Amino acid sequence: MSRSRRYYLLIGSLPVLTSPFAPSHRPISRIRLDGRLALLHPDDARELALIEGVVRWESLPMGQDDEVFLRRADEALAQLSRPNLRDVLRWRLAARTMLAALRRRHLGLALPAPPVRWGFGEWAAHIRRNWSHPQFRLAPYFPWIDEAQRALAEGDARALERLVVHAVWRHLEQAGAGHYFDFEAVVLYVLRWSLAARWAAYEPARASTRFGHLIESGLGRHALLFAQ
Amino acid sequence: MEQIIIAMGWAGLYGPMALGAIGSTIGCAIAGQAACGALLDTESGHGRYIGISAMPSSQTIYGIVVMFSLNRTVTVETAPGLFAVGLLTGLALLFSAVRQGESCASAIQVAKAKPEAFGLSLAPAAIVEGFAVFAFIFALVISTGIPAGTP
Numbered sequence: 001m002s003r004s005r006r007y008y009l010l011i012g013s014l015p016v017l018t019s020p021f022a023p024s025h026r027p028i029s030r031i032r033l034d035g036r037l038a039l040l041h042p043d044d045a046r047e048l049a050l051i052e053g054v055v056r057w058e059s060l061p062m063g064q065d066d067e068v069f070l071r072r073a074d075e076a077l078a079q080l081s082r083p084n085l086r087d088v089l090r091w092r093l094a095a096r097t098m099l100a101a102l103r104r105r106h107l108g109l110a111l112p113a114p115p116v117r118w119g120f121g122e123w124a125a126h127i128r129r130n131w132s133h134p135q136f137r138l139a140p141y142f143p144w145i146d147e148a149q150r151a152l153a154e155g156d157a158r159a160l161e162r163l164v165v166h167a168v169w170r171h172l173e174q175a176g177a178g179h180y181f182d183f184e185a186v187v188l189y190v191l192r193w194s195l196a197a198r199w200a201a202y203e204p205a206r207a208s209t210r211f212g213h214l215i216e217s218g219l220g221r222h223a224l225l226f227a228q
Numbered sequence: 229m230e231q232i233i234i235a236m237g238w239a240g241l242y243g244p245m246a247l248g249a250i251g252s253t254i255g256c257a258i259a260g261q262a263a264c265g266a267l268l269d270t271e272s273g274h275g276r277y278i279g280i281s282a283m284p285s286s287q288t289i290y291g292i293v294v295m296f297s298l299n300r301t302v303t304v305e306t307a308p309g310l311f312a313v314g315l316l317t318g319l320a321l322l323f324s325a326v327r328q329g330e331s332c333a334s335a336i337q338v339a340k341a342k343p344e345a346f347g348l349s350l351a352p353a354a355i356v357e358g359f360a361v362f363a364f365i366f367a368l369v370i371s372t373g374i375p376a377g378t379p
Binding site: 009011014018 | 330341
């Protein structure tokens with residue numbers, strides 16, 4: 001397999017993504033993106049699917065336990081041929097492990113007792129060892145952990161989500177330095193596209209309307225019970 | 229042995245042209261693919277994308293001129309000079325064309341994202357072109373030192 005495979009046509013055809021929060025740069029649809037990704041070599045397409053299978057929440061079945069997910073992540077890491085893409089995936093899994101630990105502590109839950117796996121690799125063990133420390137001694141690796149903790153304590157889910165999206169975006173941009181038309185550039189673009197598409201899907205007005213409809217349909221004929 | 233030396237002389241004579249053409253082919257293909265991708269993504273400015281993608285073709289022209297300047301009877305006396313100048317000039321043109329193609333592909337990406345930076349985005353490609361011109365000019369200068377060769 002050629003490591004120097006270049007995707008000039010594919011990268012050239014992808015709209016520029018400047019920021020996950022820029023309303024003027026709405027990402028293209030998944031259908032159109034998949035149409036462009038059809039230009040990938042089959043081996044590269046398989047590797048991209050492996051990464052997306054771990055990273056994209058949409059590809060994770062609801063109700064699946066952590067063990068199954070972590071096994072899937074381990075298998076994906078073992079099959080990836082590019083070391084820098086393995087690093088990107090490891091960082092993402094580490095960030096998720098850290099956030100899961102923060103949420104557990106915020107909810108007053110303890111970590112599952114061994115041998116139950118709840119987090120990724122050495123990071124899970126590190127957090128267990130430093131459970132009593134406010135930032136699990138992870139501030140050097142995740143400088144935004146303090147802010148994440150604050151947003152969680154204040155119940156500001158939107159601020160937390162924004163912070164995580166921004167941090168992941170920054171990490172992907174840094175990982176993309178020196179990669180312009182190669183497979184790594186394609187993968188990093190797709191991962192950034194996922195973030196931008198996810199954020200673009202958060203429409204407060206629409207969510208509020210839908211929530212109202214759900215309330216109405218849930219209450220049904222009891223809606224006017226106390227209005228009389 | 230003499231035949232090998234003569235063959236190398238011919239390789240040096242045709243080298244700038246052939247290697248320059250190979251470089252231009254690769255460079256134009258690289259920039260051309262990026263330009264075609266940009267056509268899919270944009271609604272305007274198509275002409276300039278295609279225009280940029282043709283930049284690495286100049287190396288072939290330089291190669292042709294160098295080939296004509298080196299053109300003389302290939303003998304045992306002229307062959308070493310022809311081989312050395314021709315091959316090195318050809319390699320310089322080849323690599324500059326390939327790298328210029330990559331620079332042009334990047335310039336197309338920049339022009340897509342920031343049309344106002346279009347002119348500046350071409351600077352790297354222009355600098356690479358400058359090195360190809362150096363190789364071309366000094367090949368012409370140094371070729372005067374190669375014996376004319378008698379049939």
